[in-house]
Amino acid sequence: xxxxxxxxxxxxEIRDAHTRILPHIHCTPLISNQSINKIVxxxxxxxxxxxxxxxxxxxxxxxxxxxSLSKELQVKGVATHSSGNHAxxxxxxxxxxxxxxxxxxxxxxxxxxxxxxxxxxxxITFCKPTLSSREATLEKVxxxxxxxxxxxxxxxxxxxxQATATIEMLETAGALDMVxxxxxxxxxxxxxALACHYFAPTTKVVAAEPEQADDAFRSFTQRKFIPSxxxxxxxxxxxxxxxxxxxPIILNYVTRIFTVKEETIITxxxxxxxxxKILIEPSAAVPLAVFLEGHDELKGKRVxxxxxxxxxxxxxxxxxx
Amino acid sequence: xxxxxxxxxxxxEIRDAHTRILPHIHCTPLISNQSINKIVxxxxxxxxxxxxxxxxxxxxxxxxxxxSLSKELQVKGVATHSSGNHAxxxxxxxxxxxxxxxxxxxxxxxxxxxxxxxxxxxxITFCKPTLSSREATLEKVxxxxxxxxxxxxxxxxxxxxQATATIEMLETAGALDMVxxxxxxxxxxxxxALACHYFAPTTKVVAAEPEQADDAFRSFTQRKFIPSxxxxxxxxxxxxxxxxxxxPIILNYVTRIFTVKEETIITxxxxxxxxxKILIEPSAAVPLAVFLEGHDELKGKRVxxxxxxxxxxxxxxxxxx
Numbered sequence: 001x002x003x004x005x006x007x008x009x010x011x012x013e014i015r016d017a018h019t020r021i022l023p024h025i026h027c028t029p030l031i032s033n034q035s036i037n038k039i040v041x042x043x044x045x046x047x048x049x050x051x052x053x054x055x056x057x058x059x060x061x062x063x064x065x066x067x068s069l070s071k072e073l074q075v076k077g078v079a080t081h082s083s084g085n086h087a088x089x090x091x092x093x094x095x096x097x098x099x100x101x102x103x104x105x106x107x108x109x110x111x112x113x114x115x116x117x118x119x120x121x122x123x124i125t126f127c128k129p130t131l132s133s134r135e136a137t138l139e140k141v142x143x144x145x146x147x148x149x150x151x152x153x154x155x156x157x158x159x160x161x162q163a164t165a166t167i168e169m170l171e172t173a174g175a176l177d178m179v180x181x182x183x184x185x186x187x188x189x190x191x192x193a194l195a196c197h198y199f200a201p202t203t204k205v206v207a208a209e210p211e212q213a214d215d216a217f218r219s220f221t222q223r224k225f226i227p228s229x230x231x232x233x234x235x236x237x238x239x240x241x242x243x244x245x246x247x248p249i250i251l252n253y254v255t256r257i258f259t260v261k262e263e264t265i266i267t268x269x270x271x272x273x274x275x276x277k278i279l280i281e282p283s284a285a286v287p288l289a290v291f292l293e294g295h296d297e298l299k300g301k302r303v304x305x306x307x308x309x310x311x312x313x314x315x316x317x318x319x320x321x
Numbered sequence: 322x323x324x325x326x327x328x329x330x331x332x333x334e335i336r337d338a339h340t341r342i343l344p345h346i347h348c349t350p351l352i353s354n355q356s357i358n359k360i361v362x363x364x365x366x367x368x369x370x371x372x373x374x375x376x377x378x379x380x381x382x383x384x385x386x387x388x389s390l391s392k393e394l395q396v397k398g399v400a401t402h403s404s405g406n407h408a409x410x411x412x413x414x415x416x417x418x419x420x421x422x423x424x425x426x427x428x429x430x431x432x433x434x435x436x437x438x439x440x441x442x443x444x445i446t447f448c449k450p451t452l453s454s455r456e457a458t459l460e461k462v463x464x465x466x467x468x469x470x471x472x473x474x475x476x477x478x479x480x481x482x483q484a485t486a487t488i489e490m491l492e493t494a495g496a497l498d499m500v501x502x503x504x505x506x507x508x509x510x511x512x513x514a515l516a517c518h519y520f521a522p523t524t525k526v527v528a529a530e531p532e533q534a535d536d537a538f539r540s541f542t543q544r545k546f547i548p549s550x551x552x553x554x555x556x557x558x559x560x561x562x563x564x565x566x567x568x569p570i571i572l573n574y575v576t577r578i579f580t581v582k583e584e585t586i587i588t589x590x591x592x593x594x595x596x597x598k599i600l601i602e603p604s605a606a607v608p609l610a611v612f613l614e615g616h617d618e619l620k621g622k623r624v625x626x627x628x629x630x631x632x633x634x635x636x637x638x639x640x641x642x
Contacts, residue, residue: 029350031372050598051352270635277371277631279598310598314591320641 005248008190009160011198017160018167021063024096028052028165030172030304033276040291043302045173046272047165050280050310054120056237057165057188057308058089058152064161065150066093074099079147081127081134083109084237085309086152091122102147104138106130112313153187154243163191167199169304176203179304182286183207183216183257184238186246188308193253203304207250207257208287210235210265216242217257220250234318235265237283237309260289266318268292272307282318284308326569329511330481332519338481339488342384345417349373349486351493351625354597361612364623366494367593368486371601371631375441377558378486378509378629379410379473385482386471387414395420400468402448402455404430405558406630407473412443423468425459427451433634474508475564484512488520490625497524500625503607504528504537504578505559507567509629514574524625528571528578529608531556531586537563538578541571555639556586558604558630581610587639589613593628603639605629 009017028048037043049057066078077100080090087103094101103122105114106129117124127137142149151158165188166179179196183189193205209216213231219242228241242250269285271292272278284307291298330338349369358364370378387399398421401411408424415422424443426435427450438445448458463470472479486509487500500517504510514526530537534552540563549562563571590606592613593599605628612619 048598055598273600273635277369277376277600279594279600314594314638314640317635317638317641319635320638 005252007156007245008194008249009156009163013156014160014163014167014195014198017064017157018164020067021060021161021164024053024063025059026052027168030169031276035275036271036288039271040288041299042291044288044291045169045176045302045304046276047169047304047306048278049165050278050284050307054085054088054092055309055311056085056089057162057306058085059092060164061158061161061187061191062086062089062093062150063096065155065157066090066097066099068157069148073148076146076148077102078150079138079142079145080104080150080152081138082152083113084152085311087113087117087122088120090150091117091120095121100145100147102141102145104134104141106134110313151243153185153240154245156245158187159191159194159246159249161191162188163195165306166192166195166304169306170195170200170203173302173304175302176200176304177301178204178206179306180206180208180287180290181306182235182238182283182308183209183250184283185240186216186242186250188306189254190246190249192306193249197253204255205253206255208290209257209259210238210286211259211261213239214259216250217259219247220254220257223251233265234262235283235286237281238286258290258295260286260293264289264292270319279310279312280307281309281312284310326573328477328566329515329570330477330484334477335481335484335488335516335519338385338478339485341388342381342482342485345374345384346380347373348489351490352597356596357592357609360592361609362620363612365609365612366490366497366623366625367597368490368625368627369599370486371599371605371628375406375409375413376630376632377406377410378483378627379406380413381485382476382479382482382508382512383407383410383414383471384417386476386478387411387418387420389478390469394469398423398466398468399471400459400463400466401425401471401473402459403473404434405473406632408434408438408443409441411471412438412441416442421466421468423462423466425455425462427455472564474506474561475566477566479508480512480515480566480570482512483509484516486627487513487516487625490627491516491521491524494623494625496623497521497625498622499525499527500627501527501529501608501611502627503556503559503604503629504530504571505604506561507537507563507571509627510575511567511570513627514570518574525576526574527576529611530578530580531559531607532580532582534560535580537571538580540568541575541578544572554586555583556604556607558602559607579611579616581607581614585610585613591640600631600633601628602630602633605631
């Protein structure tokens with residue numbers, strides 16, 4: 001694609017997002033690990049969004065989206081359907097301004113995730129575990145409350161917020177050959193791609209996706225939207241389909257999408273736990289898995305890697321099964 | 322005790338140790354966590370020695386001890402008996418100068434720890450799992466090689482090295498009411514106490530110890546050395562007895578030793594994993610356990626806490642038993 005997508009945050013909107021959210025979020029550490037560098041024969045800089053507020057980069061986008069609303073809309077609250085990190089992030093972000101976050105969650109959601117949303121003050125409405133029920137229930141909640149829907153990724157304020165992780169990474173790491181992010185709905189990836197496009201135009205942006213949820217890879221390769229259908233990957237944050245806003249940005253500014261096997265994701269996750277002494281969730285391990293599977297074009301490169309989140313289930317670790 | 326211990330590193334020796342080891346070790350992050358602060362009603366600053374080289378503060382002392390040897394002695398190598406983090410740290414530190422580290426380990430040592438020592442280049446000699454066999458075997462190895470024994474904690478270069486974690490903490494955190502460290506053999510605690518004595522004399526130093534290995538607490542209270550006998554605590558780094566050098570320093574410069582229950586150690590360990598998204602080993606959780614058990618004198622205080630290590634066994638987590 002050679003034309004600019006019709007809907008994308010500008011460089012100024014990304015800069016403004018960063019200024020807006022900085023008082024609330026963590027400027028997370030950027031960590032290198034010599035033994036991992038040796039294993040993968042590259043120089044990796046890990047942006048530790050696992051240590052971000054609510055344990056995931058999602059806090060950035062959610063904060064930017066909530067703070068970008070007019071005072072009139074803020075009073076009416078925000079709403080979304082999500083059972084993942086976005087639900088926690090939106091609940092937390094709304095609480096920053098004393099607004100309500102209405103979260104529609106499937107009735108079979110993980111109890112830990114339900115408690116986490118409640119812990120951040122989110123108001124949960126349960127629905128049936130189908131997309132149509134999620135959407136219908138969300139519509140009903142919005143009709144009753146006047147809350148503004150904040151989509152987990154297909155929203156330019158969310159994308160601008162997620163882009164800010166890369167701004168910080170570029171400031172700290174210096175010149176990078178490449179930045180790699182995992183891709184699910186594409187909010188993080190499209191923000192990452194735009195941040196490099198605007199602020200480090202010689203830095204390539206590449207993506208990492210599980211083979212077991214390779215809809216983005218297929219969409220990207222065939223240059224047409226292909227939805228994610230019943231993905232089974234352990235990387236539960238990457239099971240969603242691309243969005244109408246994120247897909248064109250990705251087509252335009254991303255160089256390549258790599259896919260990886262499930263067992264490599266688990267190996268990569270454990271390697272980061274053991275060598276870096278930090279907790280990451282499976283989705284966050286997918287980029288390192290790409291390096292572990294070995295690709296000549298990555299050898300010897302200086303690469304920024306976004307560790308997207310740290311909300312792992314300590315009672316259910318993939319290597320103890 | 323009101324007299325200065327006869328054997329302790331001077332402030333200049335601690336400063337020199339820091340200069341000596343800084344090119345080799347990590348200046349580890351100092352991290353606060355709002356939700357943990359809220360739970361314990363205090364302001365804690367965690368010095369992340371779990372992210373130190375070899376995953377523990379032991380890298381500091383070992384590096385200082387190895388680099389403090391004359392060239393003539395360095396050539397002959399170093400030796401110790403240890404099955405814990407000191408064995409890995411000494412192996413790693415010796416490798417920095419191309420020297421050999423002779424490690425005497427009980428034949429029933431954990432396979433993961435044996436592999437770790439080998440991974441850092443340590444030369445292992447196995448012995449029977451008794452103190453007398455460890456000491457006899459070490460003496461034999463030293464007789465054959467001329468290597469210098471580097472005791473895990475009862476050594477002023479080791480103590481000076483461990484003290485450097487507190488120098489960095491004080492530089493970053495600003496004025497602290499207190500610094501808390503776990504106590505096993507007392508190398509970390511005595512170094513911490515001296516660093517505060519020299520560089521932050523109004524900052525109290527307190528210690529944390531498992532009830533199931535409370536020899537330091539009893540020694541401190543009764544002001545006479547009481548050895549650790551068959552301790553059963555999960556905090557395996559804290560099972561050792563105080564030393565002839567460390568005990569007088571602790572008596573002189575430490576204000577109080579707190580003891581904690583085993584179940585609180587596990588709760589504290591999990592809390593740090595979940596909220597801070599970092600891996601710590603059980604021994605490193607003992608200070609937070611003190612706060613969780615609740616003590617009026619700790620409320621509202623600004624306290625530096627040393628997270629001593631991160632070498633947890635991922636196949637054997639205490640909450641999955």
